[in-house]
Amino acid sequence: MDALVIHGGRKLNGRVAISGAKNAALPVMAATLLMPGVHRLRNVPQLLDTHTFAKVLEVLGAKVRFDKNECVIDTTQADKVEAPYDLVRTMRASIYVLGPLLARLGAARVSLPGGCAWGPRPVNLHLTGLAALGAQLDIDHGYITGQNVKLHGGNFHFDVVSVGATAQVMMAATLAEGTTVLENVAVEPDITVLGDVLNACGARIEGLNTRRLTIHGVKSLQPIDTTIIPDRIEAATFAAAAAMTGGSITLERVIPAHFEAALAKLEETGCVVVRESDEVTITGPSRPRAADVTTMVYPGFPTDMQAQMIAVAAIANGTSVITDTIYVDRFTHVPELSRMGANIELKGNVAIVRGVDRLSGAPVMATDLRASAALALAALVAEGETHISRIYHLDRGYEAFDAKLTALGARVERVRE
């Protein structure tokens, strides 16, 4: 297993090219199962998660080839319906194959993903949403199973806004017979672009970027040819690095509107932000000011930036109250940051962060993807050396993170444990 060793104390300065978004790439990769043919996806980040998803597609009979960031997926022979536990348990997003399998093949056997590091993550809305389209699904020996399914249009109201369940049901509805109306859907960019990609293939999805989708089922779709959008969470993480180190970083190849909530919050901490059409320059203050944050569904402040924002607050001048309303248990980074000298009191889903003058390097453990990013950010400003073990979590979602940090002037080393 790899670890990162970071020597803190350097300002980060320069330009960094932001990679394609993992959370946008995964549902598009799943959508290739909706239509036989050869699909071309550009700007796919080279990550553990995208490679795991490629393996899921391969066990379903697809052929997947990566050439740097271009991913070519041939689903002509994809006629298998079982996504096994061994793969699904390593990556929850594997459940995305369920809807496309039911829509195209009328059958699926997909392992239930189980919980994750920050608590239970239910899939009830994926199942009830598909049931509204006529999919009778059973849970059998830990697998979600459907046979002889013929999807038809239906009406479904999501009682919680869910990115994953919206993508799941939207994909399935594109090939269902008749019209589907989905209410209270997610409007995260990952969802909107998935809809755009499907429409470019011949789907008839109306209402994208609103809370109500109307989907007229079509008989078949054309193969996908698309470029994955930039990763707004990676961009916001590097913006947080500028905020914490007091440096100036230009984020290249971004869509600034996609991470406006994070930029506005960092401005509140004293950062100066210059937005251009496809890049953002952010300059950190000598010390950030405290700022309260509550995570919300898009366009609110993303839960995927909560951990990194706690790292900013840990060294800010004053006390910040940081609340996660989306994932109330997502705080495994708190005890690790405390080991580096952060003063954080956790009350349920609310972290009260009293900013300290300095953090000190320590051996810490990455527990999940965004928690790892928060530890790396803290390490950038900590005195001395921080050894972050289990960095595979970071590798799941940040492409070439250590190389990008090094290019910005950080002292980072990847070591084998």
Ligand code: UD1
């Ligand atoms: C996606 C992102 C993840 C991000 C999350 C919230 C991917 C691969 N992952 O995860 O990085 O943190 O959105 O922005 O895109 N819920 C239910 N029942 C369900 C599904 C969800 O109650 O069937 C609840 C969840 O417990 C949570 C909320 O809905 O409280 C939002 O979760 P959801 O948007 O579904 O997250 P994911 O799609 O899994």
